[in-house]
Amino acid sequence: MSASGESAGSARRAAEALRERITEGLLEPGCRLVETELATELGVSRNTLREAFRLLTQDGLLSHQPNKGVRVRRLTVEDLADLYRVRRLIECGALRELAELPAGERSFDLAAAREAVAAGEEAARRADWKACGTADIRFHQALAGLAGSPHVDRLMVGVLAELRLAFHAMGDPRRFHEPYLGRNRQLLETLASGDAGKAAQELAFYLEDSRRQLVEAYARVAAAPM
Incomplete structure (x- = not known):
């Protein structure tokens, strides 16, 4: 070289x-x-x-x-909107694609997703909300990874790193992360049952709730006196 x-x-x-x-x-x-x-x-x-x-x-x-x-870098509300648009296209798209596979081909590896869910729940027991946020990111990387595309994997690494910058706007990280622990577990169970179509629908609602919370947090930060 x-x-x-x-x-x-x-x-x-x-x-x-x-x-x-x-x-x-x-x-x-x-x-x-x-x-x-x-x-x-x-x-x-x-x-x-x-x-x-x-x-x-x-x-x-x-x-x-x-x-x-x-x-x-500090993200803007416009950045957030675009990040969530990309996440819906990639994460929900990956699950919808799985749902379109013939029934006999819907066996997919959920080991990484299971590991991330367990890591998030353990971090919550320790009240380590920074680690909980990291585990949440790993979970969503695993969901996108179900697409089986190295290009998607590389894209999601960047998207989720940007998203982590948005987490810092949450004044109470526990209030933001804790409710999604159960939703991550539910998504995992839905996928384990083989119903990727239902999982895609659950994830779409999940991402919209997350986007709205972050946008509201950004609005509060912007309104706060300097």
Whole structure:
């Protein structure tokens, strides 16, 4: 591999590491990213880190402002609306596609979804709502993964990382995440029964409720005095 190819690979790995931190809720919207610190933590040069920043800026996760440096991006209400539009197309679409399969072909692997549901319930028992949010994201990644498409998997990684930025707007994370634990369990049971069509309908209502809650939270944040 050429030196430039190695550098590009290092930048992609650094970008993936930062995206994972965002997905896990470790980097919040507005957080300033300090080049010297992150380059040391990730074991890359500052030039490589800047390329990683550029990749994540293209993905809508970071923003760069002159004289202010690179920060984790704050989503807008318009961003949220678009994210949920994409989620309905991908997640509900994946389940509807499963529902169209012949009855004998509707056996699909729910191991990742089961693991995510169990992780969310365990996090709730510990009152670790950040971990609960991460488990919820893993659950939805697993739902999209039922499409069996690497392209869909890659797209959902970015979509759900952006969505995690929206979770920070919720003043009470327990109030937001706790009700969806039962709904995730119900979706899993519906899929396990083989009724992917019903699961797609349940998920559509679920996503609309989630979208509405987040939009209302964003409205409260925008109305709050600075």
